[in-house]
Amino acid sequence: SAYILISAGVVVIVTGIIGCCATLKEMRSLLVVYLVLLLCVFLLEIIAGVLAYVSHQGLDAELRQNLKETMQQKYQQPGEESITQAVDKLQQEFKCCGSHNYSDWTGSLWIQEAKNSRLVPDS
Structure with missing residues (x-):
């Protein structure tokens, strides 16, 4: 999702430049491009949010399982x-x-x- 957010940042910069040019030159076609790019940024951010949520759920489950295995195999063991x-x-x-x-x-x-x-354990 980091790459998606970086891509969204680049699109935001390009969108800002196009928006400024469209406004200064009063070009209707550039304003339409500006609107489309804004919608693309919005969609990219929604996708990044969904991917972050999904990966967070998987990461949480994996961390819990690793902690459980560590507790069961290594707690109070020699050298651990x-x-x-x-x-x-x-x-x-x-x-x-x-x-x-x-x-x-x-x-x-x-x-x-x-x-x-x-x-x-007492802890």
Whole structure:
């Protein structure tokens, strides 16, 4: 969608120049071109907005899945202290538990250890 917005910006500049020329020279045909270009800019911005919304939804789902996998495979595992700290900080900052809810922890290697009777971490 970034390329669409850049294209829209270029079209806006060209449209502005055409609009100024059309007004100064009072040329009806250039005013029609100006109107068409304005409509094109409007459509480009609508398309960019729709694409941004669609990609945001996909990105949100992917981030949630990656967070869940990270929590389940790397939390409190040897050599993964930075992951543990990051997950703890994330849960403290957003006052949440897991990617979707507390049940995300049920598949965690840390929870499944015999010496651990917790359902979720203290963070």
